[in-house]
Amino acid sequence: MNQAQVPVLSADSIPERDNPTVIMVRRLFQHRSAQLGMFILSILIICAVFARQIAPYDPIKQLADAKRREPPCIHLLGCAPEKTQHIMGVDGNSRDQFSRIIYGARLSLVVGISTVTFAILIGGLLGAMAGFLGGWLDDLIMRSLDVLMAFPSLLLAIAIVAVLGPGLINALLAIAIIEIPIFARVIRASVLSVKELDYVMASRAQGASELRVLFTRVLPNAVTPLIVQGTLGIASAILSAAALSFLGLGAEFPTPEWGLMLGEERNSVFNAPFLVFFPGLAIMLTVLSFNLIGDGLRDVLDPRLVHGG
């Protein structure tokens, strides 16, 4: 747009409008469930970034003086002062569980964001090409992705890990692969509707190359649904990673990964319930936060809901 024209227009008839992104962010901050989601997420991010400062112990070091599976001891809540404080208790290998949970936040966020980024990059590109170019390429890409979607996601992830071998990196790769078709579909649908719009036609008429049209005109205007899907995708990726680790196919011992912590103490559920409660709670809160933000984003970005809500 020509900058010189803007004041002329606003002065005339149209009231001055904020940047749409700013509007979106403002609405998001006013959205109740998104507020809660962002609150939880900000705590998680603080834990992840400052894990070293917050965690009282080394997450993988076995403490010589701690009793195995000792219940939580918090001095503020009346735990005897001569006992060492362990906010979330001590795990089955004499490690401080609170420290492990804190370090686990770092791992979970990295898992969620990295897998989704990878899936968006690959899925987005495939979907955009399919939607924009159409024809046999569209069929080829989308039908292959349909095949991928035909498998239950966790089963497919397990199969991929079985081929690649267990380990955190392989698990991440598996989760990213199972998320690819979802993003590809979303972006393709969005590209299909955007590419017929007038400004795209105009750009084409001016002789812009296909690539230029795709990357400068179509994609920037088609990514909105992807933001919502991506946020929700992070939640499901964290959950899948925890599930794979629980099954012994993800992170390796003694990594402080929540799913792994849950899995290795699953038999203590009756005699030391705090060992499964806290990792479970951590997974739940993290997934919940991303889901709440994702819901909020969808409400905010949905034009039908803007005026009604």
Next chain:
Amino acid sequence: MKNKFYVLLSVLVLASMALAACGAPATEAPAAEPTQAPAPTEAPAPTAAPAFVGESLVAPDCNYGGNIKSIEAVDELTVKFTFCAPEPAFIAKVGSVEAFNILDEGYLKETGGDAVKINDNPIGTGPYIVKEWVRGDHITFEANPNYFGTKPANSTFILKWNKEAAARLLDLQSGNVSGIAEVTADDLATISADANLQLAPRKINNFLYLGINNTIAPWDNENVRQGLAMLINKQKIVDDFYAPGSVAATQFVPAGVKPGYTDGYVDTTYDPAKGIEMLKAEGFDFDKEYTLSYAERTRPYFPQPTKIAQAVQAQLAESGIKIKLEMEEWATYLPATREGKKELFFLGWSEDYPDATNWYDVFLMGTSKAFGNPFPDMMDLISKAGKSGDPVERQKMYDEVNKLYAQHVPNIVIAHGTVNQAYLASVENVVLGPYNENFKQMKTADGTVVFSQDGEPVSLTCADETDGNSFRACNMVFSKLYTFTTTSVAEPDLAESCTGNADATEWTCVLKKGVVFSNGAALDANDVVASFSIGLDYKYPLRKGNTGAYQYFKDLFGPKVLNQPAE
């Protein structure tokens, strides 16, 4: 009128003859014999017995690599086992391992020895018969009406399984099962505190060891292995993860193995400073990551696999050794270790029969590639000790072996575990033996005992199985020549007695009279020959089984069996 009468009479006669022909002869024969004596057609059946044709399994020579020379059915109830080298532990071996169950030869021919057919309809002489096997859920056993021994105190026995210790305990607490296997140390307090439950400790000689493959660098260096052994705090591991009554290992065998155990001898003491020094002196690479493999399979000697593996990992990390833990599925893990593919690994052993040969000969004679190359000086002594009948002489040799073991460090024995089972307090007569639970003598109010173990039996082709979960079911349905109940002294079961000659190379077993299989067939010496031939001869036509390996026959009477194909 008269005609009709005769027709009716003749029909009746025909019908009764048909009934006599079709009725079960086995159950009726003993009672009917004297009264039916005049009937000339019935007479040949009992007199057919003297025409018994004894079968046999004979090795052409003793150079095939195994210890069996021959097994012969001398007469209907006598079997003679001849060995190439003295076999002093013969009775202990055939009495403890469920692989040496006796099956009916006729039944084996019917099934062709196929595991699937045997699983569908297992026929034995044991206290129970299989009523149904719901795959993936449970097996229901019913008391065998033809059982030759004391009648079981409960009419129904149900074997269930659940991998998770917590779920098994929950099943017990809710009264769904009468007993559970493999109670973890962490649940002991809960069970002791519960008045509705009783703990049943089971004493059996076992060990957990850290296996080392001495063909993979840097573990090919004896000094490195010695150094490694000093870095593991065995006592701490036992204190943390094992049930009370378990002990940290001081030498290769547990104290219960006599001759074998050297009193008061401690081969390696925990000394990380010295261990690290030794490793440094040998130029050990502290930057490299070494892989320690294990399988998540709870055993008396390995009560919490993942926890123990992590504890060892952390202990070695304190000494600067980086360990990557690799958890594998049991089914692939065991073959991989046996093929020598793992540098460091956890495995364990519960003895099959009470004799030192079940320890030294199994692990230190190079029968498995898991440890790499065996040590000739140890092999020499072990081989001599296994064939000696003099306990004092044997002990002297084993004392030497124990010292050599500390020097060579073929593996690092960590602990000897005590295992606990738990039962409802209402179950009476819970007396666990070293090799089985004596379920048949347990009593419950409703006559049903339900037991939950940690996995499904693989098959009921017991001769071809090796795992305790299968053997528990085998013990219900089949019987062996000897058996163990509550002590570590073998008691005659199917055999009246087995007697050996002076140098223990010949064992003659006399079978009990009147024992019948659950299909009605009578037990005879040929059944014994057939049951052993399956495992001992690759060319035996009925050798099919589940995997076809028949491992125990190789382990206990091998290392090779007849007509074994070269690898």
